[in-house]
Amino acid sequence: MFYYISKNVVNEVTLTAGRRQEGENYNNVQKIISINLLDFNLKFGDKGKAHRCFKLIDTKDLNISLDLIQIHILEVKRFIEIIKNSTKEELKNNRLLSWMKFFTSDNLELIEEELKEENQIMSKVIEEYRKFTSDDKMMRAYAAREAFLVGQKMMLRREREDGFDEGKLEGIKEGEIKGLREGQISMAKSMKTKNLDINLISEITGLTIDEIKKL
Incomplete structure (x- = not known):
């Protein structure tokens, strides 16, 4: 979650820098809103809420906050119960x-x-x-992206369980890496044909904005 938020901030600053004139500030950087759906309930020592919104605050003065970043947490299990009732x-x-x-x-x-x-x-x-x-090409690209994310999670979990081993990373087959890369590119191309926002394409596929522009 924090990784994607940070990435969005960097992408937005990069885009703003590309549009701005030398000497101008970054006042036009857009607000970053992160929406996260959880399949489990968080425990904060209270009665629990289906929707929480977090933002940056001054730890010495809680009345002062920065609205550039908002993190919305939606607990699906709580929402299912609310919807039923x-x-x-x-x-x-x-x-x-x-x-x-x-x-x-x-x-x-x-x-x-x-x-x-x-x-x-x-x-x-x-x-x-x-x-x-119904778009077969888009669904194949989506499936490739899902496989890529699952692969990443598995690798990270094994590293945490066994300790970081550089040799394991070097042992990943080049064909697997190539396949993941092709899936990213295929999805990005499909999304570009749909005229989706380049920042969104970058977030979903993991490709940089420059890489997407060259496709």
């Missing part, structure tokens, strides 16, 4: 609930009409979702 009117009045209902549904077709009624934007969301899932 919510009325239609409550779902209509809280758009976050309709979004979480969309993300946590096992069968979108069963609740499609409910979602559209609860939140008008869901018609467009479902339409874009279906376009994405």
Whole structure:
């Protein structure tokens, strides 16, 4: 989570630096909002909340804060319980609930009409979702990206369990690395054809902005 937040800040500063004139400051750097869905409940010693928002504060004066970075934590299990116990009117009045209902549904077709009624934007969301899932090339690229992330997690877990061993990293087959790289490039190309934001492409694929521009 912190890795991607830091990466987004660097990407935004890099883009701003590319647009700014020499001698200008970085006042136009955009706010970085991180949204994290957790499949477990955090424990902070309180009654628990489904949604928490964190930002940088002055530890000596809690009334002073920096709004450049916001970290939103959404605990899926708590939201599932809230949605189960919510009325239609409550779902209509809280758009976050309709979004979480969309993300946590096992069968979108069963609740499609409910979602559209609860939140008008869901018609467009479902339409874009279906376009994405019906695009074979995009789905292959997505699968490659998922495989890449799983591979990274496995490597990190083994390193933590066994201790860092440089020899293990050197032992990774070149073919596997090449395959992961091809998956990143394929996904980036597909996303560029959809005119997605270059920062988003960089975050999802792991490629740098310069690499994406050259594709």
